[in-house]
Amino acid sequence: MGVPEADRRKAMRAVEAMFERYRILAAQRPQDHIDFDREVMDNLKLVDAGIDGSVEFELYIAPDFSNLNNVMHGGAGGLIFDMATTTALCPIAKPGYWEFMGGVTRTLNLSYLKAVPIRTTVRLSSKVVSVGKQMAMIRGVMTSLDGRVTYCTVEHHKVNVPVQEQHRKARVPWDDEFEREWKAKETELKEPKSRI
Incomplete structure (x- = not known):
């Protein structure tokens, strides 16, 4: 059984909203x-997202990400994963809970398995494994587009922090939908349940 298309669209909008706000800021x-x-945020191409806290991107590994060996620099891999895995929190965000930019990084543990050639397009897949009020852990993998080559993996631990006020002021269309949804849920929880 597949994921309902409405859920997929909602998750995609949540992730896209982070990019919209980033561009405004x-x-x-x-x-x-x-x-x-910025180079990463300008070039990640969203492929898919799920309301379960999953996201997939494609990214062209431009020469700006290279080292003297003409492969992706390890530091570039850290930056790419930091941004790509953070977005997996967008579909599960609630008011005051893993909103824009999903807190701050606590640890980012990368395993480099194979050098990433520059001028290659890779697939980045991330999934929230554990999330609570203050801590979250996301796993990610960078592969070739066909999935045959795994270049590197990551385990990303984050700490939830409040959204900075200047970031909150940068409104995007998603904010209205997000706020309406959570107000409706709050109202639903406050209303007494009818007995049948």
Whole structure:
């Protein structure tokens, strides 16, 4: 049995909203200020997402990510996974619970299994394995598009922190839908249950 299409679309919108907010905030920075993660955020291509806290991307490994050996730099892998795995929290976010940018990284444990050639497009798959009020753990894998080559894996532990106020002010269309949904759920919980 497949995932309902409405759930998939909702999860995709939740992930896309993080990118929309990121772009708004990046545009507010001084013109000569380029954030370290911007190359990744500008080039991740969303393929799929699930309301279970899963997400898949494709990413072209541009020369900007390389080292002198003409393969992806290990530090670039850390940055790529940091951003890609964080987005897996978007579909499970609630008000005050793993909202925009999903907290901060506690540990990011990468295992490099095979060098990633530059000018290659890779698949990044991430899944929330454990999530609570303060801590979350996401696993990720970077593979070739056909899935035959596993380049590296990650275990990403995050700590939930409140959304910065200046980030909250950068509103995106998803915010209205998100807030309506959670207000409706709060109202539903407050209403007495009828006895049948």
